[in-house]
Amino acid sequence: MSSLKNEMRKRKANAFLSSIVHNKMALTGTIILGFIILVAIFGPIFVPFSSTDLGNVEDMLLPPSARHWLGTDDMGRDVLANLMSGARISLLIGTMATLISMIIGTLVGIASGYFGKAVDNVLMRLTDFFLVIPWLPLMMVLAAILGTSIWNIILVIGITSWAGTARVVRSQTLSVKERQFVERTVSLGAGSWHIMVRHILPNVFPLIFANTVLIAATAILSETTLSFLGLGDPSRASWGMMLHYAFESGAASSNAYWYYLPPGICVVLVVLSFALMGYAFDEIMNPKFKER
Amino acid sequence: MNDNIFEAKNLKVHYKIKKSFGKGKAKILKAVDGIDLEIKEGEILALVGESGSGKTTTGKALLQLVPCQADTLLFEGAPLEPENRPAMKRFRQKAQMIYQDPYQSLNPRDQILDIVTEPLVVNKLVDTEEERIHKGKEALELAGLIPGEDFFFRYPYELSGGQRQRVVIASAMIMNPRFIVADEPVSMLDASIRTGILKLMVDLKKRINLSYLFITHDLSLAWLISDRIGILYLGKMMEIGDGDTIIHQGVHPYTKALLAVMPKPGQQREGLRDVLEGETPNPTDVIAGCKFYNRCPVAMDRCKETEPEMEQVGPGHYAACHLIDGLQMKQVEQTEQVEINE
């Protein structure tokens, strides 16, 4: 019995994995992201320098060499080491903020779409508020009020980006709610909670997932922006902070490309990989679950 | 002693339609406009009508899936209380629905075992996983899907239309209901598959004294499977009676029109079919007299002004038509005429 169940699960998982492998966009995105994650986790082991090793004055802004593969920054720290630890920070912030955004957006969207009427009105006006407010000034204000620790940054990004997800989830909920199998579940005596969790959520999930992947890209970009503008956590060197220091120390004018290019390129790569995956998952997850 | 499992008097389902931009008055869509019916234990009552007749809405109203009002609405002799949640939960365990479209009525992401046992889970009727699996297997096999385990972990898209409909029936039966509303349960299936499902439904009725409200637009199917037939038009009952009586002795002009165009296998037709003139009125129109007035071939002035009441035509046979007395009179005249001529 359970072996049959496991068999089916394995088959499903295999089908999903093979559809990723066969979709070029998904594959590319997954590979890039996978690589970056691996480097973020294991990279620092291979580099003899820690990101906080301050060097001597003569080690400042050295171009790439055999000793420092990506050169040093304005404080003599190894850029590669910083890049890798920066990866951890940026990815952490990005994923946590996305998680918060996704959870809030889904809760609001499903509740709004399912209950309708007064609940819908209130929640949607709230959503409109967050949609309409320009996110950068809002983020700057919130960061200024709450302080620039890493968790505050995560919170700030999460709070300003859930509204889009909420809207999308709500309209999908509205459409799923009208489907016959939902009515059938009502006729079985199911309560709202059961319907929302067991029927609406699973049918809304592919949309959330595809949307989330794109939000992750935005989150990482937001963090980079905030940090670059000096609102990041100074004690943790994310890519954004590296860019911030790079510009502050005049790396651009002194042509120390090894300092500002690598973090910039990394941000672009991560965002690109998320975007590719987002587009591809939309493709993969939709036709898979067609009933006919 | 055959008690009534369901009894409804003056059942109405009215929807308010708001006009956009506040122009004019709000219209009322009268999906069901005052229907009386009773269904006995172990009986199949068929509701026959065209689209817009209100037959599906009636079924949903009985199951409280749409808001409705009625002078009387009794289930197993006791009034239904839509506000009383525990009472409604108990009611839902005893009254289930089978839907028309086996593709739409199942959640495409759920496995069959979960679909079939969902009623048990939702109503906390099983305590252990073993019990759930056991009951799921029982229900699937009762519906003809043997062996049940083969279907446990499959998804709806892997099953044929007929198999899916059996899953729907299995999940409707798993709580041992007393009453089922079947909304065109076989119209989307191939002819040879239909009979299997119909046989299953009739078997179940015999075995556990199940009652059905069988909704269909196919009069010949209604005749085949049901004990009594009710003919609906635009939210009102036009005629109701025994299956054979309606088919062979139907009196209402609408019933006769339906019988005239009903395709009969093997019959050849001379000339064109007797199609009713005109179109079905909009359910938001306010009609003072008989709803069938504008299409009725034998309408009188009286029909336009006053709505006919349901009157008895024979034992268990009722029709809402001003011509009933007239018809009986005509029949008597005709027989007299024939006797004179002979």
Next chain:
Amino acid sequence: MKLLEVKNLQTYFTISQGTVKAVDGVSFDLDYGETLGLVGESGCGKTTSALSIAQLLPKEGKIVGGEIFLEGQDLAKLTDEEMQRFRWNDVSVAFQGAMNALNPVMRIGDQIAEAMILHQKLSRQDALKRASELLELMEIPGERIRQYPHEFSGGMKQRVMIAMALACNPKIIIGDEPTTALDVMVQAQILNIIEKLQKEFRMGFILITHDLSILSETCDKIAVMYAGKIVEKASARDLFKDTAHPYTKKLIGCFPNIEGEKIVPAGIPGVPPNMLNLPSGCPFAERCDYSQEICRIKMPESLEIRPSHFVACHRWEDLINER
């Protein structure tokens, strides 16, 4: 010369899992003003046959054999461009549920006129005038060409679809389950209209359906299909009175007959064969009450057992004698 002659049509579909012989050696003909019914259950090949005639097959389907003679000209051998001329002008199709294919933001009149402007090069004015006439033929007031689809009921929309199919005065109209989703009264109205027009314009009509009961009163002759082949073909009367194939017999039994007994028929056990892997003998053998050894080994030939009555079954004589 007959209006339409289909000889040994073979249409195969190539999909990733293999080849599906959707239509495998189907022959029938149709005369001017005649109605042919193609009946069978899902997957039997009736729709594919019709699409083959109208050359509207999807890209996986291809006519691999046989001939389709429309007034003597073989349609199967035409190129795409040549077929463009035939399509809709000579052979048009009315699909099931096609009322959902109407453009919701375009007026009805314009949609009907579209075909005429494209195929017959009429001016917009003339085309709209004709559209109005067509609506009148469909028993809908001609002024309604100015209205939008949402203002029409389901039955009216299907009549609009038929009007579109008739727009270019085709010689043959193919109705693929044209009345399946509709009420019985609307169905009767539509069938009446088609019959009237047939008589007037001497159109050929191929009615495809799974509903045997409407066929007997609408068609002159009926062909029953199973697994891509025609198992029995006869005049409507002969098919019902002199049934010679077990499948036909069982199928007729599945439709309630108010003149008969009130028992739910047994239906046909089993499932249709897998079209990717057809058995070597008769495809109906394993579900057939009359099947014998020979049925599983040898595919029965189509024999003309009475004038214009063809059946493909080894045991047809036993069936006829049982009556």
